[in-house]
Amino acid sequence: xxxxxxxxxxxxxxxxxKRYADLTLAEPLKRAVADxxxxxxxxxxxxxxxxVLAGQDVMGAAQTGTGKTAAFSLPLLQRLLKHENASTSxxxxxxxxxxxxxxxxxxxxxxxxxxxxxxxxxLRSAVVFGGMDMKPQTLELKKGVEVLVATPGRLLDHIxxxxxxxxxxxxxxxxxxxxxLDIGFLPDLxxxxxxxxxxxxxxxxxxxxxxxxxxxxxxxxQNPITIEVARSNATATxxxxxxxxxxxxxxxxxxxxxxxxxNLKQAFVFVNSKLGCARLARALERDGLKxxxxxGDKSQDERLKALDAFKKGEVDLLVCxxxxxxxxxxxxxxxxxxxxxxxxxxxxxxxxxxxxxxGALGVAVSFVSPRDVKSVAEIEKLIKTKIEIxxxxxxxxxxxxxxxxxxxxxxxxYDQEGRRDDGRGVGVERPRERxxxxxxxxxxxxPAPRSxxxxxxxxxxxxxxxxxxxxxxxxxxxxxxxxxxxGNLSTNxxxxxxxxxxxxxx
Numbered sequence: 001x002x003x004x005x006x007x008x009x010x011x012x013x014x015x016x017x018k019r020y021a022d023l024t025l026a027e028p029l030k031r032a033v034a035d036x037x038x039x040x041x042x043x044x045x046x047x048x049x050x051x052v053l054a055g056q057d058v059m060g061a062a063q064t065g066t067g068k069t070a071a072f073s074l075p076l077l078q079r080l081l082k083h084e085n086a087s088t089s090x091x092x093x094x095x096x097x098x099x100x101x102x103x104x105x106x107x108x109x110x111x112x113x114x115x116x117x118x119x120x121x122x123l124r125s126a127v128v129f130g131g132m133d134m135k136p137q138t139l140e141l142k143k144g145v146e147v148l149v150a151t152p153g154r155l156l157d158h159i160x161x162x163x164x165x166x167x168x169x170x171x172x173x174x175x176x177x178x179x180x181l182d183i184g185f186l187p188d189l190x191x192x193x194x195x196x197x198x199x200x201x202x203x204x205x206x207x208x209x210x211x212x213x214x215x216x217x218x219x220x221x222q223n224p225i226t227i228e229v230a231r232s233n234a235t236a237t238x239x240x241x242x243x244x245x246x247x248x249x250x251x252x253x254x255x256x257x258x259x260x261x262x263n264l265k266q267a268f269v270f271v272n273s274k275l276g277c278a279r280l281a282r283a284l285e286r287d288g289l290k291x292x293x294x295x296g297d298k299s300q301d302e303r304l305k306a307l308d309a310f311k312k313g314e315v316d317l318l319v320c321x322x323x324x325x326x327x328x329x330x331x332x333x334x335x336x337x338x339x340x341x342x343x344x345x346x347x348x349x350x351x352x353x354x355x356x357x358x359g360a361l362g363v364a365v366s367f368v369s370p371r372d373v374k375s376v377a378e379i380e381k382l383i384k385t386k387i388e389i390x391x392x393x394x395x396x397x398x399x400x401x402x403x404x405x406x407x408x409x410x411x412x413x414y415d416q417e418g419r420r421d422d423g424r425g426v427g428v429e430r431p432r433e434r435x436x437x438x439x440x441x442x443x444x445x446x447p448a449p450r451s452x453x454x455x456x457x458x459x460x461x462x463x464x465x466x467x468x469x470x471x472x473x474x475x476x477x478x479x480x481x482x483x484x485x486x487g488n489l490s491t492n493x494x495x496x497x498x499x500x501x502x503x504x505x506x
Contacts, residue, residue, distance in 0.1 A: 018046055024053075026081050028120035029074060036116060042067040043229035049075050052203060057224040059217050060205040066229065066357075068205045069113050072099075072173050077118055079171070080146055093124055093144025094168040100152055100192065102179040103323055104129040104300055105307060110175065111149040123147060128164075130154045131300030138163045152180065152188035159195060166195045177206045178213050178346070186216075193220055207353065208346050235349055235383055238356035239336075239364050243376065244392040246367040251339050252283060254392055258337070258365055266310070267335040268354045269319045272343060280339060281319040294320035322347050324354070331357065338366035345378040 017023055019040055020033050041049070044062035051058055052075035062068055076097050099114075101107045111127030118125060125147035126140040134157065141148075141163045148155075148164065158164040172193070174180065180189060202221045206213055217224060235241065246254045255269065269284075271277045274295040281293035292306040292315040303323075309315040311330055318324070322342065336355045342348050348366075355362025368376055368389050380387045 017041065017050070023049060023074075025074065025078055026121075028081070029077060029117060031120050032117050033074070038070070042071075044068055044227070045071045047227045047229060048072065051225050051227065052076065052201075053078060055079070055201055057201060057221040058203045058205075059209070059221065059224045059226045060203065061209050061226070061228040062205070062207065068175065069110055070117070072175070072203050072205065073110075073114050073117050076147070076171050076173070077114075077121065077123060080123055081121060093146055095145060095148045095164065095166055096168060097147045097171040097173070098166065098169050098196070099147070099149045099173040099175060100155070100180070100189070101149070101175050102151065102183060102185065104131055104151060105303060105324065106176065107149050107151050108304065114147055114149060118147070125149065128154045128158055129300070130157075131303075134158070134161075134163075152185045152192060155192060156188055159192070166192075167197060169196045169200060171201045171203070172196060173203045173205070174216075175205050177204050177216065178208050178210055179206075179350075181210075181212050181216070182344070189216075207350060210346075235352060235364075235385075236356045236362075238359060239352050239362045241352065241364045241366075243366045243368050243387055243389045245389050246369060246392055248369040248371070250394075251367045251369070252280065252287075253394065254367055255284075255337055255339065256287065256289075257392065257394055260395070262335070262363060264335045264363070266313070266316055266333055267318075267337055268324065268333060268351070269317050269337045269339055270324075270342070270351050271319065271321060272340040274321055276340065277319050277321050281317075284317055284319065290314070290316040292318055294318055294324050296321065296323055322351070330354070332360060333357075333362070335363040335365065338364070341366060341368060341372040341375040341379070343375065345375070345382040348379045349383065 020038050044060060044066045048058055048060050048071040052072060080096055099110060101110060107127050107129045111125060114125045124145045126145040127149040128137045129151040130153055204217055204221060244254060271280055274297050277293050277295040281291045284291040292309055294303055294306050310318045333355050336352050338351060352364035355364060376387055
């Protein structure tokens with residue numbers, strides 16, 4: 001579908017610029033953009049930046065990974081620079097631009113990008129989010145900041161503590177707005193927006209536009225210009241999508257198989273629950289894969305460390321819940337795996353948006369068990385694309401592997417002699433019905449069954465036991481039982497008093 005923009009302002013009728021060199025940005029911003037290697041704008045940037053520079057409200061719909069952060073940050077910084085005040089007085093640095101995001105990771109990521117864009121200016125920025133001590137955040141706010149990036153809950157904490165005053169905000173950005181509504185931030189958003197001046201520029205960005213989002217926009221945006229650079233709820237064309245039919249208990253095995261087959265070095269691995277996330281991460285770690293877990297029960301410090309390790313390549317697999325599904329921008333991640341099909345079809349769009357970003361190619365692999373069929377149908381309906389569920393061929397099922405004498409029965413490996421290989425070199429004989437019909441040649445070629453190793457105690461005659469090793473019966477045994485004539489005992493029979501002594505010792 002063609003890019004779409006409905007503009008009501010005459011100055012927006014000219015064609016959208018395609019390169020950053022064509023924008024009328026201040027010199028400090030141009031330097032920062034050049035340092036980051038930006039040359040050609042993405043569709044959302046090309047369409048949104050001129051509109052924001054014109055000071056109009058925006059509803060921006062774009063796939064994740066298309067550069068929405070730059071689409072609102074750069075024009076906001078440009079407008080703030082027109083009234084930049086270099087005074088060091090905190091009172092002269094009120095919050096003038098507010099960016100709200102649903103998760104801590106997103107807030108931290110956007111704040112870092114804003115700092116990079118503004119590094120050659122005197123504009124100050126700060127980020128506040130939960131899970132961290134409020135004191136350092138309070139000290140930062142007291143110094144005065146023009147751009148504040150925040151999650152709704154923690155921002156309300158600072159508002160109530162009078163650390164943040166928002167009565168001079170000129171621009172407010174609601175990024176990943178649908179996610180904020182999904183996780184119940186609407187009451188918090190309404191409280192925050194009530195602290196802002198009515199005369200302001202409001203920008204709302206999201207990958208999907210639900211009816212709830214449209215109602216929110218109608219309440220808080222004034223004559224917004226709607227920009228859509230992709231069909232609603234579309235998945236990125238740079239992502240190759242696969243759905244494999246896999247039993248619930250075989251999904252971890254299938255993950256390892258696809259990693260080998262496609263020679264993938266790094267990937268996001270999504271699951272639906274925090275407990276499942278922790279368990280899968282531990283299991284993959286035991287399999288020898290460098291793995292980190294990212295979910296809501298992790299402390300903020302642990303979550304940031306896991307992300308940092310993944311960005312640096314110190315971690316191969318980032319196993320995560322949907323806390324990482326929205327907006328995280330990590331370059332060159334080649335793949336996304338859905339161990340669990342998401343309950344919400346829109347989350348599928350966001351999850352696979354972690355790969356194939358900024359024009360790069362990516363792979364999205366989803367494992368479908370019988371219980372996932374309904375969820376897959378919902379995804380198919382949302383993205384308006386027929387989903388083909390493919391079978392997956394495990395390595396041990398392949399003919400070349402079978403010819404080497406290893407094949408799979410019931411998801412277990414057996415050698416040609418009918419013994420299961422449990423990965424520790426221990427052969428366990430297959431059930432009898434599985435080996436019936438074998439040729440006589442194979443029966444004759446089987447090695448003789450191994451006998452149990454000799455036991456130095458139980459294999460020797462009782463008479464050979466040294467007197468020092470024979471345990472004496474308890475006094476009550478001697479009184480209650482007649483003496484035993486040992487000479488009449490078979491060497492294969494153990495005396496009761498010897499067994500009693502063994503039980504007593506154990």
